[in-house]
Structure formats: C-alpha cells, structure tokens
Amino acid sequence: MKVAIIGAGWAGCAAAVEATRLGHHVTIFEASRTAGGRARRVMSSVAGQPLVLDNGQHILIGAYAETLRLMQDLGVDESAAFLRLPLTMQFPDGSGLKLPNWPSPLDAFAGILTAHGWTWADKISLLRVALGWRLGGFSCPPGQSVSDLCRGLAPNAMASLIEPLCVSALNTPAERACGQVFLRVMRDALFAQSGxxxxxxxxxDLSALLPDAALAWLAAQGGSVGLGVRVQAIAPVASGWELRADTCNTFDRVVLACPPHEAARLVQSSGAAAHDWLAQARSLQHEALSTVYLHAPHARLRQPMLALRSSAAEPAQFVFDRHQLGGPDGLLAFVISASTGNSATLTQQVQQQAARQLGLTGLQPVQTVVEKRATFACTPNLQRPDxxxxxxxxxxxxxxxxxxxxTLEGAVRSGLAAARQLQ
Known part of the structure; x- marks a missing residue:
C-alpha cells in the first residue's frame, strides 16, 4: 500500500521503517527541515564557532529495548552514540544514589544501602516502599499519584531520589504524576532486566541518534522523504486519503505522527467522525521542558551528569557536562523539567543556581531552549487517545x-505499533 506518514519525529521514523519492512511504500511529510520532532538538533554558536545543540537534553536508559533495537537495525553504533553508566543520582556534594554494575535487582538494593548522605531511616523506608511495589506487582489504583505511592517514605529519600526520577521520567511533578505509569517505568528500569x-x-545530537539514520535507510529502500513540507489538510476519498501539501496526493493509508494539537487540526479538517478521539487529544494538558546552555572556559563537573537541588528560585534538576560527552570544553546543559517562566528568567535563575550549588561563576548564556509543549501532563486517570x-x-x-x-521509548513503540496495524 501507499502509506503517508505525517511527521518525522521518533514515532514517525519508527513507523516509516516498520511499514517499509512490512512491504508498504512510504512517504514522510515533515514541516520542519530537521527530523526529530521534539527531540532534534538545533544550531547555535559559542565563542564565534558553530555549535550543534539539542532542543532538550535527553537521557535514554537501558530498558528502552525497542529504541535500542531499532537503532541497532539502522546501523547506529551504541558505543559511539552513548556513554553508558550505571544509574547515578548524585548531587554536587557527593550525596545520593549510585548503583553498582550488578545484576538486577541486586544493583538497586545495593545502591540504596550504600547511598551517601542518607540515614538508615532513609534507606530502610525506601527499601520498604520498593518491596511493597514489587509485592504488589507494580500496580496501584488508577487515581493514585506518585506522592500517594510514597506515603511513609522518608523526606530525604523522596526529595533526593523519587522526585527527581519522577519529574525526569514523566515531566510531571510527583504530586500530580500518575502512580501507575511511574510504577511501570520503575519496574522496567530497576527490576525487570539487568542493565x-x-x-x-x-x-x-538527537537527530543523529535515530531520525537521520531512519530517513537515510528509508531513502535507500525507495521511500520518499519530504522535509520542510507541511500538510495543509487531509480528506477521505474513495481510493483512500487525499493529502494537500505542495501538491495533492492520494494514499491508501495515513499515519499522523505529529503532535496532538496538529493531529487534531488535520482530523478536524478531514471531517472524519472521530469525536471521541478529538476530545481526548484536545483535553491533554502539556508540560514544558527547558534546557539552559551555559559556557565558561574550562568549566568542569566531576562526572558527566549531576542532580541539583531544585526549587522555584533554582529550577534546574540536572546538569550535564557536554565536554565529557564529546562536546566543546566548558559547555554545560541545565535541564528544567515541568518548567515555568520565560527563557530570560530561567537563564538568570540557573546562572545563580550554578554559582551557589556548583561554585561556578562567570558562566555565560549560549542558548536557552523552551519547549512549551514538550510532553503531555502524565496525571492519574488520564484518558489518552487510541x-x-x-x-x-x-x-x-x-x-x-x-x-x-x-519518552523516546514511548514514541518509538507507538510508531512500531501503528505500522503493524496497517491493513
């Protein structure tokens, strides 16, 4: 069949590859000139030199099985693409959690028992809560938040581990985040498989990790890639679906791999009887994700990534030393999940946070990227569209x-599933 995929983000790229493997002829339409969607490269400069950044600093984890498998199939070398480390959630003073490179779940239990700066009350409370999750089959009532799940957890363990993990994985604060989804992430990451x-x-950069390789593979298989082409409308016709972009084309099937608000626009314009789908897509609330890039000659962290104490005045939860990841000397990326505020305010706050928590003064702004609709708010009882x-x-x-x-894994899995539903 002729299949149109609208959007060349991670979901669209996964769908395109899988649909091609299944024997369909695929055409991708992407409004941007850079593939990757909400996980893509952006161009900047530092000290007068061109610089490749990301629209948001991302972390993948070893449990992202489908993403890693797809990257391998596309010829992406994991060792060249990533620095793989045991889970580390440590702060600048050395306190926090660092898991040993042991089989699961021994690594998690050993990491908790050896966490620096934690009292035995902190450790025992976390072990008790984690054991309760495991005995309960990593499930909970649908209305529970992550904060509800962690009642009885020592405040230091909550602030030093659960809250940073929750906001990084779900991009939603623990008091509003869905307990069911959080438990699924914890199960897969900490208890399901070693590594x-x-x-x-x-x-x-994020585009080079998967989207570029996917589009190159697709072109080699005879597929078509249209970057910088925005689909204006779609409409059902007797032979399938008509797409109106630079020209009008007819396809047997269409996969909307664009953000929910753009997908809803196209569905609404098509006249399709999809009232429930539209209502669910439009009811999604969104959370912002901001990355503040700062630079100073020879600025260093003691490890590639550190957790930070976060508050309204000091909003960043993590900082990355991009030099240790192959980037230029002195470039740091500060990540603010579920962020609020404008870029100028966030930049100033992060500069002050870096001075107080890292002892780094003189950091100069390179670029602050605010993705206002980076993710949906992952709240309890959320009804997501099919x-x-x-x-x-x-x-x-x-x-x-x-x-x-x-997450990137969620996007890739969704793309693969959509391609397998083409009939």
Whole structure:
C-alpha cells in the first residue's frame, strides 16, 4: 500500500521503517527541515564557532529495548552514540544514589544501602516502599499519584531520589504524576532486566541518534522523504486519503505522527467522525521542558551528569557536562523539567543556581531552549487517545494510549505499533 506518514519525529521514523519492512511504500511529510520532532538538533554558536545543540537534553536508559533495537537495525553504533553508566543520582556534594554494575535487582538494593548522605531511616523506608511495589506487582489504583505511592517514605529519600526520577521520567511533578505509569517505568528500569537502569547519555545530537539514520535507510529502500513540507489538510476519498501539501496526493493509508494539537487540526479538517478521539487529544494538558546552555572556559563537573537541588528560585534538576560527552570544553546543559517562566528568567535563575550549588561563576548564556509543549501532563486517570482514528487513518506518538509516559521509548513503540496495524 501507499502509506503517508505525517511527521518525522521518533514515532514517525519508527513507523516509516516498520511499514517499509512490512512491504508498504512510504512517504514522510515533515514541516520542519530537521527530523526529530521534539527531540532534534538545533544550531547555535559559542565563542564565534558553530555549535550543534539539542532542543532538550535527553537521557535514554537501558530498558528502552525497542529504541535500542531499532537503532541497532539502522546501523547506529551504541558505543559511539552513548556513554553508558550505571544509574547515578548524585548531587554536587557527593550525596545520593549510585548503583553498582550488578545484576538486577541486586544493583538497586545495593545502591540504596550504600547511598551517601542518607540515614538508615532513609534507606530502610525506601527499601520498604520498593518491596511493597514489587509485592504488589507494580500496580496501584488508577487515581493514585506518585506522592500517594510514597506515603511513609522518608523526606530525604523522596526529595533526593523519587522526585527527581519522577519529574525526569514523566515531566510531571510527583504530586500530580500518575502512580501507575511511574510504577511501570520503575519496574522496567530497576527490576525487570539487568542493565535496564543504566543511563545512556547521548554523545551525538538527537537527530543523529535515530531520525537521520531512519530517513537515510528509508531513502535507500525507495521511500520518499519530504522535509520542510507541511500538510495543509487531509480528506477521505474513495481510493483512500487525499493529502494537500505542495501538491495533492492520494494514499491508501495515513499515519499522523505529529503532535496532538496538529493531529487534531488535520482530523478536524478531514471531517472524519472521530469525536471521541478529538476530545481526548484536545483535553491533554502539556508540560514544558527547558534546557539552559551555559559556557565558561574550562568549566568542569566531576562526572558527566549531576542532580541539583531544585526549587522555584533554582529550577534546574540536572546538569550535564557536554565536554565529557564529546562536546566543546566548558559547555554545560541545565535541564528544567515541568518548567515555568520565560527563557530570560530561567537563564538568570540557573546562572545563580550554578554559582551557589556548583561554585561556578562567570558562566555565560549560549542558548536557552523552551519547549512549551514538550510532553503531555502524565496525571492519574488520564484518558489518552487510541491509535485508530478512522478507517485508513491512524496516529502514533508518545501521547497515544500505552504504558509509557512521554519518552523516546514511548514514541518509538507507538510508531512500531501503528505500522503493524496497517491493513
């Protein structure tokens, strides 16, 4: 069949590769000139030199099985693409959690018992809570938040581990985040497989990690890639679906791999009887994700990634030393999940946070990227739209119904699933 995929983010790229493997002829339409969607490269400069950054500093983990498998199939060398480390959630003073390189779940239990700066009350409370999750099959009532799950947990363990993990994985604060989804992430990362909790810190820009390789593979298989082409409308016709972009083309099937608001626009314009799907897509609330890039000659961290104490005045939760990941000397990336505020305010706050928590003064702004609709708010009882919209019309993306939050793994899994539903 002739299949149109609208969007060349991670979900769209996964869908395109899988649909091609299944024998379909695929055409991708992407409004941007850079593939990757909400996980893509951006161009900047430092000290007068061109610089490749990301629109948001991302972390992958070892449990992202489908993403890693797809990258391998496309010829991406994991060792060149990532720095793989055991899960480390340590702060500048050395306190926090660092897992040993042991089989799961021994690594998690050993990491908790040896956490620096934690009292025995902190450690025992976390072990008790984690054991309760495991005995309960990593499930909870659908209305529970992450904060509800952690009642009885010592405040230091909550602030030093659970809250940073929650906001980084779900991009939603613990008091508003869905307990069910959080438990699924914890199960897969910490208890399901050895190496699942490993941090995979990108050495390459986000577009180079998967989207570029996917589009090159697709072109080699005879597929078509249209970057910088925005689809204006779609409409059902007798032979399938008509797409109106630079020209009008007819396809047997269409996969919407664009953000939910753009997918809803196209579904609404098509006249398809998809009222429930539209209502669910439009009801999603969104969370912002901001990355503040700062630079100073010879600025260093003692390890590639550190956790930070976060507050309203000091909003960053993590900082990355990009030099240790193959980037230029002195470049640091500060990540603010579930961020609020404008770029100028966030930049100033992070500069002050770096001075107080890291002892780094003189850091100069390079670029602050604020993705206002980076993810959906992963809240309890959230009804996410299904992949099937209308006959011959599907959707994929990290917001589509599934067990994962808005992560790269969630996007890839959704894209693969949509391609396998083409009939």
């Amino acid at each position: 699942g909790s490993n941090l995979l810190l990108p050495r390459l 992949s099937r919209i209308a006959p011959g019309l599907l959707a994929c993306g990290d917001y589509i119904a599934g067990p994962y939050p808005a």
